[in-house]
Amino acid sequence: MNELLEAFRLVLAPDVLIAILLSSIYGLVIGSLPGLSATMATALLVPVTFYLSPIAAVASIIAASAMAIFSGDIPGCLLRIPGTPASAAYTDEAYAMTRNGQAEVALGAGLWFSALGGIAGTISLVVMAPVLAELALNFSTYEYFWLAFLGLMCATLVARSSPVKAIASMLIGLLVACIGMENPGGVPRFTFGITELLGGIEPIPALVGVFAVSEVIRAIVSPEPPPLPSRKFGSILAGQLALTIKYWRQMTRGNIVGIIIGVLPGAGADMAAWVSYAMSKRFSKERKKFGTGHPEGLVEAGASNNASLASGWVPALLFGIPGDTITAIAIGVLYMKGLNPGPTLFTERASSMYALYIIFILANIIMIPLGIMMIRAASYILRAPRATIMPVILVCCAVGAFATGNNLFAVILVAAFGVIGYAMENNGFPVAAMVLGIVMGTMVEQSFVTSLIKSDGSLLPFFERPVSAVLATMTISALLWPAFIWLWRRFRPGQQEQMS
Amino acid sequence: MRLSDRVTGSFVATLGVLAAYGGSQFPPVPGQDVGPSVFPMVIGAGLILCGLMIALGVGHSFEDEAEAEADLAEIQGLSQQAMPVNPLRHRLRALLPPGLLLFYVYAADRIGFVPTAAIMIFASALAFGAKIRVALPLAALAPIAIHLIFYKLLRVPLPPGLLPMPW
Structure with a gap:
């Protein structure tokens, strides 16, 4: 109880509240601009978090990412261009509703079910985290190895491209993580005599490059999106209660699917939205209406992507394994702020954990009024020409990377990873898998090598302990899953048509 | 800047060869079998395998790549179709x-x-x-x-x- 009170005291501090408010507005604006994703909003926020207190730093990331995932719906609905990849699954549906004159209902559903989904995800975090923490206390390097490996496999499994290319990008990420001296032998690896590389490649400049600079490059070679016609909106929330009652089943299913996908290490909000939208269509009684402006899929997918956002913090907080690309960034911030992820976070820093829960709830509550304001202001914000936003973002990338270590080498890394990210994405290599490889590489290697040393080079102990055996089975089935699907389709052609 | 799978696959495989070769050159930790060279070599082997699979088109039909690409094209908008005609x-x-x-x-x-x-x-x-x-x-x-x-x-x-x- 004392800890709960302490948590409230931590959250209600003026600097935390201001951080939540400002980063919410920031997240809403960035998320609503096409091409600027929630991950990019988070990555550009990191240099700012250096100068905040630990709780304020984490609060700003939570608030900005939640708002950005919601406000990605706005341009999707009004312009048929999703603001963030997480909104892409139902952009056509939302745009069809706008064309039917139901823009308010579509935007309201996005807002309302995002907020409810976020709260459902938070509840899952509150319930799951302590149980898993108890389990995690018994983990040894074998379990951590499998868990990290499972996270990497999930990241490749859910990528919406060829799984072989996804695995290749993950391995490239792991290779990048090898650079530097931080390895079992303390030997400089792949540094090519460059002193700056001895310390390894920091994840933040790599993330800024891959997610922000590559977007700037993509924008510069593609034409400007059409301007938004100015319009007046009616009541945003009217009718949402009726939708909630009518589609509560779909909403709950969306929440649950979102939570599960979020907890899986490596799979995030965009995947949750795709899976939930497809699921909603599959189980709907009115399947024919999908795509013509039917709110059902919108409800389910909107509930799902925000739920996954909160539950993505479960593996991040407990094991230091990111649930998605946003928590991959957040883990770095947690370490920097002395809130080292791990089961002991619950015993030693319980008040901080409660504070995180409160921030999640708070962010999802203020999302509703701020979201309504954002929807009303969208006509003005979306009219800001790209030619003024992108140059400023480019400078912010440079300054932000520089700020991570007051080191100009980071800016070179940002430029390099911008080009790498752009080239990879253009050729069907998912960059998210590479980023997770970079973030988790050191951990995978450490747990792998330590385990091998403990077992005297034998692979048997990797499968002997009960929990590690379960995790190993899951990982290996994730690895073999694409091959299984391929065989299945090959030998049952009738099934294939049914599935598609 | 879309290259063929053959080109990207060979690139990935070459990277794998370099990683494995570079990894094998690292000095071992005295008295230990497992040292800094193991991990890069494992990654290198994986990259070679993936690169060959991509280059030779094995597993190209593993999953709905075509579908994903169609989706992607749709997401990135109709705007892409209106690309100016000056590629250079x-x-x-x-x-x-x-x-x-x-x-x-x-x-x-x-x-x-x-x-x-x-x-x-x-x-x-x-x-x-x-x-x-x-x-x-x-x-x-x-x-x-x-x-x-x-x-x-x-x-x-x-x-x-x-x-x-x-x-």
Whole structure:
């Protein structure tokens, strides 16, 4: 109880509240601009978090990412261009509703079910985290190895491209993580005599490059999106209660699917939205209406992507394994702020954990009024020409990377990873898998090598302990899953048509 | 800049060969079988395997790649279809953002943050098709605002250079 009170005291501090408010507005604006994703909003926020207190730093990331995932719906609905990849699954549906004159209902559903989904995800975090923490206390390097490996496999499994290319990008990420001296032998690896590389490649400049600079490059070679016609909106929330009652089943299913996908290490909000939208269509009684402006899929997918956002913090907080690309960034911030992820976070820093829960709830509550304001202001914000936003973002990338270590080498890394990210994405290599490889590489290697040393080079102990055996089975089935699907389709052609 | 799978696959495999070879050269830890060379070699082997699979098209039909691509094309908008017909100029424009970042690295310590950022913003705004009467005020004002936020509020030591700010 004392800890709960302490948590409230931590959250209600003026600097935390201001951080939540400002980063919410920031997240809403960035998320609503096409091409600027929630991950990019988070990555550009990191240099700012250096100068905040630990709780304020984490609060700003939570608030900005939640708002950005919601406000990605706005341009999707009004312009048929999703603001963030997480909104892409139902952009056509939302745009069809706008064309039917139901823009308010579509935007309201996005807002309302995002907020409810976020709260459902938070509840899952509150319930799951302590149980898993108890389990995690018994983990040894074998379990951590499998868990990290499972996270990497999930990241490749859910990528919406060829799984072989996804695995290749993950391995490239792991290779990048090898650079530097931080390895079992303390030997400089792949540094090519460059002193700056001895310390390894920091994840933040790599993330800024891959997610922000590559977007700037993509924008510069593609034409400007059409301007938004100015319009007046009616009541945003009217009718949402009726939708909630009518589609509560779909909403709950969306929440649950979102939570599960979020907890899986490596799979995030965009995947949750795709899976939930497809699921909603599959189980709907009115399947024919999908795509013509039917709110059902919108409800389910909107509930799902925000739920996954909160539950993505479960593996991040407990094991230091990111649930998605946003928590991959957040883990770095947690370490920097002395809130080292791990089961002991619950015993030693319980008040901080409660504070995180409160921030999640708070962010999802203020999302509703701020979201309504954002929807009303969208006509003005979306009219800001790209030619003024992108140059400023480019400078912010440079300054932000520089700020991570007051080191100009980071800016070179940002430029390099911008080009790498752009080239990879253009050729069907998912960059998210590479980023997770970079973030988790050191951990995978450490747990792998330590385990091998403990077992005297034998692979048997990797499968002997009960929990590690379960995790190993899951990982290996994730690895073999694409091959299984391929065989299945090959030998049952009738099934294939049914599935598609 | 879409290359064929054969090209990207071979590139990945070559990277794998280099990683495995580089990994095998690292000195072992005395008295240990497992040292710093194991992990790069495992990754290298994986990359070689993946690269060959991509290059030879094995597993190309593993999953709904075509579907994903169709989705992607749809997401990235109808706008992509209206791409200008000058591919070379296009490719060159893609080099501008990383080029400007390298310019920042070169120039920031020499002429200071504000002039460097102003040049970056001016050049990229023009490349995005802004008119001069938009690009000029933006290049004049935005660096000062960014400097205020990062230098004054966040205490990032941005180099003053030729144009030190009064704060």
